[in-house]
Amino acid sequence: MKLSLEELLAFTTVIDSRSITAAAEHLEQTVSGISRALGRLETKLGTTLLRRTTRKLELTEEGAVFLAHARDILAAVESAEYQMTIRHQRPAGRLRVNAASPFMLHVVVPMVADFREQFPDIELELHSSDNIIDLIEQRTDVALRIGRLRDSTLHARPLGSYRLRVLAAPSYLEAHGRPRRVTDLARHSLIGFTQPETLNHWPLRHGQSNSFEISPTLKASSGETVRQLALAGQGLACLADFMTEQDRRSGALVQLLAKDTVEVLQPVNAVYYRNTPLSARIQCFLDFLAARMAAP
Numbered sequence: 001m002k003l004s005l006e007e008l009l010a011f012t013t014v015i016d017s018r019s020i021t022a023a024a025e026h027l028e029q030t031v032s033g034i035s036r037a038l039g040r041l042e043t044k045l046g047t048t049l050l051r052r053t054t055r056k057l058e059l060t061e062e063g064a065v066f067l068a069h070a071r072d073i074l075a076a077v078e079s080a081e082y083q084m085t086i087r088h089q090r091p092a093g094r095l096r097v098n099a100a101s102p103f104m105l106h107v108v109v110p111m112v113a114d115f116r117e118q119f120p121d122i123e124l125e126l127h128s129s130d131n132i133i134d135l136i137e138q139r140t141d142v143a144l145r146i147g148r149l150r151d152s153t154l155h156a157r158p159l160g161s162y163r164l165r166v167l168a169a170p171s172y173l174e175a176h177g178r179p180r181r182v183t184d185l186a187r188h189s190l191i192g193f194t195q196p197e198t199l200n201h202w203p204l205r206h207g208q209s210n211s212f213e214i215s216p217t218l219k220a221s222s223g224e225t226v227r228q229l230a231l232a233g234q235g236l237a238c239l240a241d242f243m244t245e246q247d248r249r250s251g252a253l254v255q256l257l258a259k260d261t262v263e264v265l266q267p268v269n270a271v272y273y274r275n276t277p278l279s280a281r282i283q284c285f286l287d288f289l290a291a292r293m294a295a296p
């Protein structure tokens with residue numbers, strides 16, 4: 001037995017309107033349609049809800065009991081619809097966001113204050129991970145990923161991209177000299193990544209190639225660790241602009257081999273499962289982040 005909202009609405013409207021004809025007019029349906037809805041409802045419940053005479057309709061005892069339940073159900077549905085409307089107008093609820101540590105620290109964290117001021121009813125939960133995570137297992141609403149995507153089960157929204165540059169601290173260059181050409185890198189300390197290996201392919205012209213595979217003398221799993229090592233004068237590193245903008249402005253890191261550098265833009269995507277409806281809280285977060293990333 002499956003009752004429908006249409007049947008419950010027909011039943012309560014007939015009671016409130018005191019006639020099937022008036023209920024049909026109110027619901028913009030035919031009299032026969034309302035009568036059939038009442039008939040289906042009584043059949044499913046296995047009882048008579050209304051006594052029909054030529055002059056009036058009268059609730060049976062069972063009908064009076066069921067009417068209270070029907071009103072509660074319709075009120076709950078109306079309340080749920082209202083709450084969903086409100087959430088679209090004013091997004092609310094918990095939003096779990098996952099990103100690699102450098103992106104979280106240098107891009108997401110600086111915008112949190114403004115985001116919370118604009119959307120005070122969203123409860124942000126920020127998780128950092130330098131490895132690819134399972135969104136469902138980690139109960140993550142949206143993950144922010146840098147680089148090329150491989151997982152076809154995910155829906156992706158491009159948010160922007162960042163340029164890669166080879167950088168070093170002035171203290172390192174004072175001690176070891178400045179490389180003038182790509183082949184000079186063989187004489188320098190190179191800071192690379194433990195994984196993926198593609199991060200150890202620097203965007204430098206070398207021979208007929210636009211990519212130069214380095215042999216790191218120092219490795220780290222996190223981009224933020226690589227950055228800190230470079231700032232400490234431990235070697236040359238290839239990092240995305242989003243995490244080094246302030247360092248380059250202050251002179252804490254300087255770009256090397258600019259003429260040999262190929263413009264490689266590292267994409268940033270927001271990912272979530274295809275079968276997950278894009279809720280208002282996710283939508284407003286991604287819109288906000290994309291606008292911030294696009295700002296000069």
